Amino acid sequence: MGTQGLGITFLTLPLVVRAAAGGQWCYDSQDPKCGPSHWKELKATCGGDKQSPVNIDRRRLQRDAGLGDILFEGYDQAPPGKWRLANDGHTVMLSLASELASEHITISGGGLPGRYRALQLHFHWGSPAGNGSEHTLDGHQLPMELHIVHINVKYRTLAEAKGHPNGLAVLGFFFQVSETPNTNYNTIVAGLRNISHAGYSVDLASTFRLSTLLPHTGRLAGYYRYQGSLTTPDCSEVVVWTVFEEPVEIGREQLRAFVSTLHFPATGSTLLKMTNNFRPPQPLHNRKIFASRAATASGGSPHGGHHQLLSPLLLLALLGPFSPNP
Numbered sequence: 001m002g003t004q005g006l007g008i009t010f011l012t013l014p015l016v017v018r019a020a021a022g023g024q025w026c027y028d029s030q031d032p033k034c035g036p037s038h039w040k041e042l043k044a045t046c047g048g049d050k051q052s053p054v055n056i057d058r059r060r061l062q063r064d065a066g067l068g069d070i071l072f073e074g075y076d077q078a079p080p081g082k083w084r085l086a087n088d089g090h091t092v093m094l095s096l097a098s099e100l101a102s103e104h105i106t107i108s109g110g111g112l113p114g115r116y117r118a119l120q121l122h123f124h125w126g127s128p129a130g131n132g133s134e135h136t137l138d139g140h141q142l143p144m145e146l147h148i149v150h151i152n153v154k155y156r157t158l159a160e161a162k163g164h165p166n167g168l169a170v171l172g173f174f175f176q177v178s179e180t181p182n183t184n185y186n187t188i189v190a191g192l193r194n195i196s197h198a199g200y201s202v203d204l205a206s207t208f209r210l211s212t213l214l215p216h217t218g219r220l221a222g223y224y225r226y227q228g229s230l231t232t233p234d235c236s237e238v239v240v241w242t243v244f245e246e247p248v249e250i251g252r253e254q255l256r257a258f259v260s261t262l263h264f265p266a267t268g269s270t271l272l273k274m275t276n277n278f279r280p281p282q283p284l285h286n287r288k289i290f291a292s293r294a295a296t297a298s299g300g301s302p303h304g305g306h307h308q309l310l311s312p313l314l315l316l317a318l319l320g321p322f323s324p325n326p
C-alpha cells in the first residue's frame with residue numbers, strides 16, 4: 001500500500017518538473033524571462049501576423065450581415081461520462097472530450113466554415129489588482145475570459161487540425177463581476193480547491209449543461225469574428241475566433257477563488273499564485289474584425305464606447321433579430 005501511494009505521488013511529479021524547467025513558455029507573472037514577449041524565440045509562429053488575442057476596436061468593425069445565430073448543439077444537455085478539471089500549470093481546464101461525453105457538443109452556422117466539436121474549456125484571469133481577459137474591448141481589459149475550444153469535425157486530432165487554417169474554432173466570453181454569485185459556476189469554483197497545484201486534476205461529480213456557463217441564449221447573437229491563433233505556444237494560426245459581446249456574470253468571491261486558489265508550477269520552494277495568465281493583445285496587421293448581424297457595432301453596450309451614426313440599412317439589420325427571449 002505504501003509503495004502504491006508513492007507511485008501515485010511520483011506519477012504527478014514529472015509533469016510539474018517539466019513545466020518548470022528551462023525552454024518552456026510562461027507568463028510574466030511566473031517569470032519574465034519566458035513570458036509572452038519571448039514566445040517567438042521558442043516558436044516562430046508566435047511572431048506571425050495572425051496572432052491572438054487582439055484588441056476589438058468597435059469603431060473599426062466591419063458589419064457582416066451573414067453572421068447570424070450560431071447553432072449550439074448538445075450545449076443544453078448534461079452528457080454522460082465524466083468531466084475532468086485540471087490545473088495544467090497555465091490555466092484551469094475542463095476536458096469535454098472523453099469518448100462518451102464529447103461527440104454531441106457542437107457548434108455550426110453563424111458563418112463558421114463547418115461544424116466544430118467541443119474539446120475543452122479554460123479561463124484567463126488577472127490578479128487582485130487587475131483585470132485579466134485576453135481580448136480587449138476598445139482598449140479595455142475585462143476581469144476574466146472563458147475560451148471553449150472546438151475542433152473541426154473533419155479532423156480527428158489536434159495535430160491534424162493544426163495543419164488547416166479553419167482547423168479550430170474558439171468561443172470567447174468576457175466576464176463581468178457581480179455582487180451575487182453565479183451558481184452555475186459552483187461546480188467549477190468548488191473544484192478549484194482540489195487542483196491548487198500544477199498537475200493536479202479532479203473528476204467532477206457530474207457533468208452539467210454547458211449552456212449554463214454562457215450568457216442568456218437570447219444574447220448570443222451579438223459577437224465579433226476574426227481569423228487568429230491559439231493564445232499560447234505553439235500559437236498555431238488555425239483558429240476561427242468568435243468573441244461574444246454579452247459578458248457572463250460571476251460573483252466577486254468566485255472570481256477571487258480563481259485568482260487566489262491556484263498556483264503555477266513551483267520553481268524551487270516558492271509557491272507562486274496563478275495570476276495574470278493572459279497574453280496581451282497582438283497586432284491586427286491587415287486582418288479585419290467582423291461584427292455579427294446583431295452585434296452593437298459601436299457604443300450602446302454595457303462597456304461604453306463611442307457613438308457612430310448608423311445607416312438605415314444597418315439599423316434594419318440591428319432591429320431585425322429582436323425577439324422575445326424564450
Ligand SMILES: *[C@@H]1O[C@H](CO)[C@@H](O)[C@H](O)[C@H]1NC(C)=O
Pocket residue numbers: 130131140141142143175176177
Ligand atoms: C476592469 O473591468 C471592469 C468591468 O467589469 C471595468 O469597469 C474596469 O474599468 C476594468 N479595469 C481596468 C483597469 O480596465
Ligand SMILES: *[C@@H]1O[C@H](CO)[C@@H](O)[C@H](O)[C@H]1NC(C)=O
Pocket residue numbers: 193194202203204205
Ligand atoms: C475536494 O477536496 C475536498 C477537501 O477540500 C474533499 O472533501 C473533496 O472530496 C474533494 N473532491 C473530490 C472530487 O476529490
Ligand SMILES: [Zn+2]
Pocket residue numbers: 122123124147231
Ligand atoms: Zn485561452
